[in-house]
Amino acid sequence: xxxxxxxxxxxxxxxxxxxxxxxxxxxxxxxxxxxxxxxxxxxxxxxxxxxxxxxxxxxxxxxxxxxxxxxxxxxxxxxxxxxxxxxxxxxxxxxxxxxxxxxxxxxxxxxxxxxxxxxxxxxxxxxxxxxxxxxxxxxxxxxxxxxxxxxxxxxxxxxxxxxxxxxxxxxxxxxxxxxxxxxxxxxxxxxxxxxxxxxxxxxxxxxxxxxxxxxxxxxxxxxxxxxxxxxxxxxxxxxxxxxxxxxxxxxxxxxxxxxxxxxxxxxxxxxxxxxxxxxxxxxxxxxxxxxxxxxxxxxxxxxxxxxxxxxxxxxxxxxxxxxxxxxxxxxxxxxxxxxxxxxxxxxxxxxxxxxxxx
Numbered sequence: 001x002x003x004x005x006x007x008x009x010x011x012x013x014x015x016x017x018x019x020x021x022x023x024x025x026x027x028x029x030x031x032x033x034x035x036x037x038x039x040x041x042x043x044x045x046x047x048x049x050x051x052x053x054x055x056x057x058x059x060x061x062x063x064x065x066x067x068x069x070x071x072x073x074x075x076x077x078x079x080x081x082x083x084x085x086x087x088x089x090x091x092x093x094x095x096x097x098x099x100x101x102x103x104x105x106x107x108x109x110x111x112x113x114x115x116x117x118x119x120x121x122x123x124x125x126x127x128x129x130x131x132x133x134x135x136x137x138x139x140x141x142x143x144x145x146x147x148x149x150x151x152x153x154x155x156x157x158x159x160x161x162x163x164x165x166x167x168x169x170x171x172x173x174x175x176x177x178x179x180x181x182x183x184x185x186x187x188x189x190x191x192x193x194x195x196x197x198x199x200x201x202x203x204x205x206x207x208x209x210x211x212x213x214x215x216x217x218x219x220x221x222x223x224x225x226x227x228x229x230x231x232x233x234x235x236x237x238x239x240x241x242x243x244x245x246x247x248x249x250x251x252x253x254x255x256x257x258x259x260x261x262x263x264x265x266x267x268x269x270x271x272x273x274x275x276x277x278x279x280x281x282x283x284x285x286x287x288x289x290x291x292x293x294x295x296x297x298x299x300x301x302x303x304x305x306x307x308x309x310x311x312x313x314x315x316x317x318x319x320x321x322x323x324x325x326x327x328x329x330x331x332x333x334x335x336x337x338x339x340x341x342x343x344x345x346x347x348x349x350x351x352x353x354x355x356x357x358x
Contacts, residue, residue, distance in 0.1 A: 002060070002099040006107065007050040009038050015050075026088070027235040028052055028062040036223040036357065041216050043067040047080070048107040053087070053096035061087035061096040063104055066354050068113075068211070070346065077339050079111035080104070083354045084237050085121055097124055105130070110335025115328060115353045122331075131331040135346055138327055139304035142312070142320040146170050147269070147299045184294050184319065187287050190252035196221050197248050197263075204258045208277050211352045217263065217275060221246045225357035226267065238358040241268050247292075251284050260285050264292070265356060269299040273308070274351025282311040290318050304328055304350045328355075 007015055015021050016034045029037075029050055037049045044067070053061040064084035070077045082104065087097045101124075104112060114125060125131050149166035153159050159166075197205070202214040229240045247264040260278035262285065264271060271293060278285060285308065293301060301320075303309055312318045330348075350356075 001055075002094060002096050003054045003057075004099060004103050005052045005054065006048045006103070007052075008048055009043060009045050012049050013038055024059040025234075026059070026086075027232065028059065028086075029064065029084075030225075030232065030235050030239045032223070032227055033064075033225045033239065036220065036225055037064070037066065039219055039223045040067060041219055042069055042078075044078075048104075051100055051103050051107075053100050055091055055094050055096065059088075060091040060094065061085075061100055063100040065104055065108070068353070070211075070340070072341065072344070077111070077336075078108075079113055079336050080108045081353050082112060082114045085124075086236055098128075101128060105333065105335075110333045111339070112333040113336060113353070114331040116355060116358075117329075117331070122329075125331055130333050130335075132334060132337060133329055134332045134337070135330045135348065136327055137304040137330075137348065137350075138306070138325070139302060139350075140309050140312070141324045141326055142301045142303075142318070143299065143322040143324075144293050144301065144320050145269075145297065145299045146321075184291060187284070187291055189284050189287075190254075190256065191288060192250040192252070194248040194250070195246065197261075198250075200258060201248065201250055201261045204261055205277050209347065210275075210277075211346065211348060212275070217351070217356075220357055221248075221263075225354075243268055249288065249292075251280070251288060263351065263356070265351075266296060266298070269297065271296075271298045271301040272350060272356075273301075273303050273305060274356035275349050276305050276308060282308055283315070283317075286311050286315045287317045294319070302326065302350075 012034050016031050021027060021029060037043065043049065047065070047067045049065055051063050051065070052059060062084065063082060066081040066083040068079055068081060085097065085100065110130070114131070117125065147170060149163050149170050152166055153163055196218050197214040205214050224244065226238050226241050226244045228242065228244050231240045244267045247266065249262050249264060250258055251260040253259045259280040260282065262276040263274045265274055276285070289301070292298070
């Protein structure tokens with residue numbers, strides 16, 4: 001029989017501080033991800049943040065819960081994102097995944113949402129019969145450099161022996177791209193690059209509606225789920241990267257007032273824009289992004305920012321070599337949907353849910 005154990009803020013802190021989380025065959029969480037969960041401004045002291053599943057006292061699976069909330073007509077609707085779900089394949093017939101999910105539903109009264117899920121997890125969620133697809137976001141991935149040595153072996157493992165050849169081809173192609181990009185000039189407008197949101201930006205952001213405020217965003221900048229370093233093979237989700245950094249960008253007008261500000265996340269050569277706030281037509285944002293990607297040798301840039309993608313489509317200042325369409329799906333539990341008014345849209349930015357952390 002599957003036995004379950006839950007952890008709230010204080011219990012998770014004790015679990016990590018004592019080192020007890022390291023006793024198992026695989027890690028149910030990392031220390032820095034646990035700290036981020038604990039520091040989450042939307043989490044209450046009673047919220048369950050981690051659930052472990054045991055079979056005959058052996059850890060066989062876990063699910064992570066990441067509390068969030070909507071404020072609708074002055075009323076708070078609290079819910080949680082499922083941030084991780086893992087089950088030891090040897091014990092799947094014991095159905096620990098179903099037990100973990102049912103426990104998460106119980107703890108949050110069905111107020112559960114999920115995004116960025118794998119195909120395997122998606123099949124399980126659909127089997128449960130309690131989720132609906134809602135609020136899809138259409139996005140783009142723009143490629144600035146070739147990365148055949150990474151991408152081809154990942155998609156076709158049989159080509160791994162050819163990786164040295166792919167590296168030579170990448171070096172040649174990217175050398176030509178670098179020569180072409182020499183003509184790109186530094187933007188001639190005023191901008192600042194910071195490592196977190198400052199007071200001026202906070203005041204600017206307050207003029208926009210959104211799911212996260214500056215304090216929350218800064219919290220997750222300070223307590224990321226990914227650190228720079230070597231991956232811990234005992235943890236199967238995102239935990240370490242060769243490079244991982246946030247940049248807060250302010251674009252200023254001629255009077256030194258903010259016209260746009262946004263958060264960039266750069267991980268191993270791939271860029272995201274979790275948050276964007278602007279009163280401009282975004283032409284300067286596109287020019288800055290193009291310059292940033294060239295000087296940082298960005299390989300790819302993913303954006304679900306509809307207005308930004310539209311500006312890029314009409315811009316001649318964006319020097320990408322290829323682009324692909326992407327869709328981000330969201331699954332909401334039916335009990336959560338019952339609490340939302342008809343026609344409701346969450347207006348999620350790219351970094352909402354747990355998307356800015358990985």
